Amino acid sequence: MKPERANCSSRRIVxxxxxxxxxxxxxxxxxxxxxxxxxxxxxxLAGEMGHPGGRLVVALRAEPKTLNPLIALDAPxxxxxxxxxxDLVHINRATQLTEPALAKSWKISPDGLRYTLVLRxxxxxxxxxxxxxxxxxxxxxxxxxxKVHAPQRDLLLFDGKPLSLRKTDSQTIVFQLPKPYGVAERxxxxxxxLPKHLLEKPYEEGKIAQLGxxxxxxxxxxxxxxxxxxxxxxxxxxxxxxxxxxxxxxEKGNRLPYLNELVFLFVPSADAQVLRFxxxxxxxxxxLGAENFSVLSRQEGNYTMVxxxxxxxxxFLFFNLSDPTEKTPAEIVQRQxxxxxxxxxxxxxxxxxxxxxxxxxxxxxxxxxxGLVTPGNRRWQDEKLPHPPRSLDRARTLLKEAGFSWTxxxxxxxxxxxxxxxxxxxxxxxxxxxxDRAKMATLIQDDLKQLGMRVAVVPLEFRSLLDRxxxxxxYDACVLGMVSPDADPNxxxxxxxxxxxxxxxxxxxxxPATPWEAEIDRLIDEQMYARTFEQRKKLYDRxxxxxxxxxxxxxxxxxxxxxxxxxxxxxxxxxVLEPYVLWNxxxxxxxxxxxxxxx
Amino acid sequence: xxGRRAISGWLVVLVALHACVLFAGFFAPYDPTEQDRGRPYxxxxxxxxxxxxxxxxxxxxxxxxxxAEGSFDQYEEDTRRALPLKFMVRxxxxxxxxxxxxxxxxxxxxxxxxYLLGSDAYGRDQLSRFLYGGxxxxxxxxxxxxxxxxxxxxxxxxxxxxxxxxxxLLMRLAELFLALPWxxxxxxxxAFLPLAVGPLEAFFLIVAVLGAVGWARLARLVxxxxxxxxxxxxxxxxxxxxxxxxxxxRRHILPATSSVLLTQAAILVPQxxxxxxxxxxxxxxVPEPVPSWGNLLSSLQQYSVLVSYWWMYLPALIxxxxxxxxxxxxxxxxxxxxxxxxxx
Numbered sequence: 032m033k034p035e036r037a038n039c040s041s042r043r044i045v046x047x048x049x050x051x052x053x054x055x056x057x058x059x060x061x062x063x064x065x066x067x068x069x070x071x072x073x074x075x076l077a078g079e080m081g082h083p084g085g086r087l088v089v090a091l092r093a094e095p096k097t098l099n100p101l102i103a104l105d106a107p108x109x110x111x112x113x114x115x116x117x118d119l120v121h122i123n124r125a126t127q128l129t130e131p132a133l134a135k136s137w138k139i140s141p142d143g144l145r146y147t148l149v150l151r152x153x154x155x156x157x158x159x160x161x162x163x164x165x166x167x168x169x170x171x172x173x174x175x176x177x178k179v180h181a182p183q184r185d186l187l188l189f190d191g192k193p194l195s196l197r198k199t200d201s202q203t204i205v206f207q208l209p210k211p212y213g214v215a216e217r218x219x220x221x222x223x224x225l226p227k228h229l230l231e232k233p234y235e236e237g238k239i240a241q242l243g244x245x246x247x248x249x250x251x252x253x254x255x256x257x258x259x260x261x262x263x264x265x266x267x268x269x270x271x272x273x274x275x276x277x278x279x280x281x282e283k284g285n286r287l288p289y290l291n292e293l294v295f296l297f298v299p300s301a302d303a304q305v306l307r308f309x310x311x312x313x314x315x316x317x318x319l320g321a322e323n324f325s326v327l328s329r330q331e332g333n334y335t336m337v338x339x340x341x342x343x344x345x346x347f348l349f350f351n352l353s354d355p356t357e358k359t360p361a362e363i364v365q366r367q368x369x370x371x372x373x374x375x376x377x378x379x380x381x382x383x384x385x386x387x388x389x390x391x392x393x394x395x396x397x398x399x400x401x402g403l404v405t406p407g408n409r410r411w412q413d414e415k416l417p418h419p420p421r422s423l424d425r426a427r428t429l430l431k432e433a434g435f436s437w438t439x440x441x442x443x444x445x446x447x448x449x450x451x452x453x454x455x456x457x458x459x460x461x462x463x464x465x466x467d468r469a470k471m472a473t474l475i476q477d478d479l480k481q482l483g484m485r486v487a488v489v490p491l492e493f494r495s496l497l498d499r500x501x502x503x504x505x506y507d508a509c510v511l512g513m514v515s516p517d518a519d520p521n522x523x524x525x526x527x528x529x530x531x532x533x534x535x536x537x538x539x540x541x542x543p544a545t546p547w548e549a550e551i552d553r554l555i556d557e558q559m560y561a562r563t564f565e566q567r568k569k570l571y572d573r574x575x576x577x578x579x580x581x582x583x584x585x586x587x588x589x590x591x592x593x594x595x596x597x598x599x600x601x602x603x604x605x606x607v608l609e610p611y612v613l614w615n616x617x618x619x620x621x622x623x624x625x626x627x628x629x630x
Numbered sequence: 631x632x633g634r635r636a637i638s639g640w641l642v643v644l645v646a647l648h649a650c651v652l653f654a655g656f657f658a659p660y661d662p663t664e665q666d667r668g669r670p671y672x673x674x675x676x677x678x679x680x681x682x683x684x685x686x687x688x689x690x691x692x693x694x695x696x697x698a699e700g701s702f703d704q705y706e707e708d709t710r711r712a713l714p715l716k717f718m719v720r721x722x723x724x725x726x727x728x729x730x731x732x733x734x735x736x737x738x739x740x741x742x743x744x745y746l747l748g749s750d751a752y753g754r755d756q757l758s759r760f761l762y763g764g765x766x767x768x769x770x771x772x773x774x775x776x777x778x779x780x781x782x783x784x785x786x787x788x789x790x791x792x793x794x795x796x797x798x799l800l801m802r803l804a805e806l807f808l809a810l811p812w813x814x815x816x817x818x819x820x821a822f823l824p825l826a827v828g829p830l831e832a833f834f835l836i837v838a839v840l841g842a843v844g845w846a847r848l849a850r851l852v853x854x855x856x857x858x859x860x861x862x863x864x865x866x867x868x869x870x871x872x873x874x875x876x877x878x879x880r881r882h883i884l885p886a887t888s889s890v891l892l893t894q895a896a897i898l899v900p901q902x903x904x905x906x907x908x909x910x911x912x913x914x915x916v917p918e919p920v921p922s923w924g925n926l927l928s929s930l931q932q933y934s935v936l937v938s939y940w941w942m943y944l945p946a947l948i949x950x951x952x953x954x955x956x957x958x959x960x961x962x963x964x965x966x967x968x969x970x971x972x973x974x
Contacts, residue, residue, distance in 0.1 A: 302933035322934030325702070329938075360824075387667045391752060394702040442723040442731060458826035466932065473752065473918045477665050487826035488918045490910075495821065506825060 071153030073280040081620025086292035088313045090304045094297045099243025100223035101181045116223030117255035120216045124606035124614035127518045143211030150202040155276035157259035164198035169227040213567045226253045257288040257617035269295040289620035317611040319593040321394040341398040341407040342592040342607040346512035347584040352536040353504045374433035376582035378426040388588045392470045400586035402575045407607040413572040447483035456485040457507035463490035472510045527555045536583045640959040651764035655724030658758035659738045663919040666753030671703040674748040713739040748941035763921035770836045775898040777841030786852025804846040829920045859886040889964040896960035900953045
């Protein structure tokens with residue numbers, strides 16, 4: 032269909048014309064896709080030239096829950112959906128910058144309110160059905176629909192007001208924002224464009240959230256990603272096949288992806304994944320722990336192991352600063368008096384040996400942390416943030432200033448006492464399924480023993496831990512970790528803002544409990560709507576400095592992203608952003624001899 | 631009197647082993663919680679009598695180990711620094727049997743720590759951890775097995791001997807206990823308890839949980855034995871002569887259950903030490919940094935530890951004599967306690 036240039040005033044005529052054109056061009060037989068005669072504008076990628084064919088096998092920690100991007104929350108689902116769907120503007124996981132995807136270009140109006148995106152021409156879904164602006168309008172209508180409960184919906188609201196969009200022609204979409212937004216075109220990353228021709232009917236029937244089960248038949252599902260659904264064997268594997276309509280090509284003009292098939296195996300434990308990789312059953316491996324990484328690096332195999340450097344995971348210790356209710360046990364209320372003392376938290380932070388954590392927990396494959404932004408986030412890291420070395424003297428001075436004192440027993444053991452003469456004892460909860468964090472807690476326990484604090488480490492099953500931290504709030508302190516899915520600070524706002532659900536030390540507050548939390552709220556809100564990167568960075572740095580000053584979260588360390596691949600996998604360039612090894616899955620290929628071997 | 635001698639033999643072995651564990655403070659060279667952060671996963675130091683120039687030394691010594699350049703866990707022997715093994719040295723504070731403060735240790739080295747069983751992920755001495763860990767595990771295991779046996783014996787004997795509705799009631803109760811989803815009950819228990827459980831509380835908690843979980847199976851076994859024993863001729867004869875229930879149980883029936891009880895007890899102790907590992911995982915076990923055998927074994931659950939650090943298996947190996955001791959003693963006692971062998 033040729034784009035029609037017509038005035039909006041004569042909408043009726045356009046409609047009529049469209050109708051006539053549609054009648055002319057579409058075949059009357061139902062089910063067969065309409066033809067798209069416009070020339071295809073393929074996106075050309077630089078990189079090693081590969082060979083077509085072959086199959087890549089990857090292990091997933093669990094079976095994905097769904098293929099439906101509207102409801103996917105778990106990591107395995109997101110990983111699979113990432114290979115099957117595409118977004119308008121994409122963040123290159125290696126450069127951490129935006130690049131054109133389905134939209135070949137975009138323009139932002141000077142007031143920062145209007146984004147005009149132009150779609151590539153000749154785009155087709157994986158079932159051969161052409162894509163136009165209507166699919167984009169439909170997609171955002173669904174994401175914005177409250178009844179669908181898309182988890183990402185909040186990201187499209189600005190002070191509670193949704194963005195609006197309209198198309199000017201079949202390839203041009205205008206997004207209208209209620210407020211300028213600092214994230215700019217990055218906000219389009221991750222919004223999978225949905226096929227209107229398949230989903231409109233279920234949507235109108237209110238059944239869209241039930242779609243996308245793994246057992247969906249391949250011809251009932253389509254996306255714009257490099258791969259499409261082929262086969263699902265419950266409990267074992269999910270097989271994707273090459274999308275023949277994919278819109279990227281290599282420099283010689285060969286259409287990507289190179290691979291014929293992408294197979295996801297469900298391998299529940301990390302150790303089992305290592306064994307599968309060692310035995311050659313899987314071709315690439317990611318999310319490796321440092322111990323397993325060094326086991327694989329030490330043993331000679333036909334694979335290469337790559338340490339991609341510090342990632343976006345931050346691990347931290349925090350104290351329970353929530354407001355006590357009548358149900359809170361009296362001991363916790365008593366201990367919160369210490370925790371609320373900023374100098375107490377600063378002393379704890381000064382006493383923690385972060386270098387030891389990096390060495391003993393991550394075998395040196397990580398970075399010590401003093402702020403929420405990890406060294407892996409090159410653009411947003413605050414270089415001015417001080418990195419004080421561990422100092423027990425400083426910790427003791429701070430505690431003394433805060434009114435604490437010490438007694439020592441006959442056998443030389445010292446005990447820290449608060450101003451009321453009570454010994455300082457508290458517990459730190461960690462997830463019993465995460466060995467790394469349990470190790471950190473044990474190291475912290477020993478560090479704080481030297482200050483005379485008696486710390487008990489309590490491993491809890493993860494769900495009961497979350498319940499204690501966010502619901503009942505019956506805990507003293509906790510070691511936890513989070514991963515930012517993107518380099519932009521916007522993804523962590525719920526940690527920063529006092530009203531956020533993951534503002535862990537005191538979540539979902541009605542009003543900021545302290546002046547510094549109010550100040551952080553202001554800075555974070557302001558940077559969200561600031562226009563330039565420099566302005567945002569300045570505000571964000573200031574927020575980080577406040578966090579460092581008051582230490583509600585005591586940052587510990589960030590692990591490196593550790594990956595590996597068979598030597599036969601070409602274009603293997605792991606990134607520190609998720610998905611670590613599959614971000615350039617369309618460019619991955621198997622070197623010649625390997626293609627034959629897998630057949 | 632071969633049997634009696636064998637029993638005292640086994641007893642001597644067990645007493646000696648338990649003494650090592652009881653006097654852990656003296657036999658262990660270091661404080662089991664002390665971290666040596668520069669030396670994680672240090673392999674066991676080898677004791678030498680000959681130095682690298684071939685000279686003989688009457689006092690055994692080890693060479694200091696240092697981290698290989700740029701490595702996290704690879705060590706090389708530093709042959710310029712010999713660490714002679716010293717006996718009766720002064721070291722970390724401890725209380726002998728929990729009472730007597732002391733600083734005397736069986737052995738050690740000057741200025742430098744000596745690791746005969748290697749070190750764990752935090753650079754803690756594995757030998758010290760093993761000895762101290764035994765205090766918790768061995769006695770929790772023993773006490774737990776004792777509770778289980780006692781409960782199982784009482785319930786099983788009552789059910790088997792009295793029969794009728796009592797039998798039905800007790801056995802249905804036992805079946806109920808066997809069918810309970812213990813893992814979820816333990817989760818619930820965890821939620822009820824205060825967050826931080828001290829080592830002593832943890833100890834009694836483990837004993838109570840183990841005893842509560844284990845008794846039902848044993849009770850069913852005992853009941854079966856009692857059922858068959860009470861129908862035997864000499865029991866009927868004794869009853870005919872007017873023996874009381876108490877006399878019959880004491881003199882004729884309970885002795886018949888001894889073989890089941892002893893073998894069960896000998897199996898239960900090692901089983902309970904492993905069960906303690908599961909409890910630790912649920913936050914019900916012995917908390918870090920206090921060592922226990924379950925904690926020592928749990929590091930073996932990681933693949934990387936299994937393939938990289940062979941000395942982490944050593945605690946499991948050293949536990950064997952303890953378990954063998956129990957089994958040996960159990961079987962000898964069983965032979966002695968069965969005056970009338972049941973012929974088939």
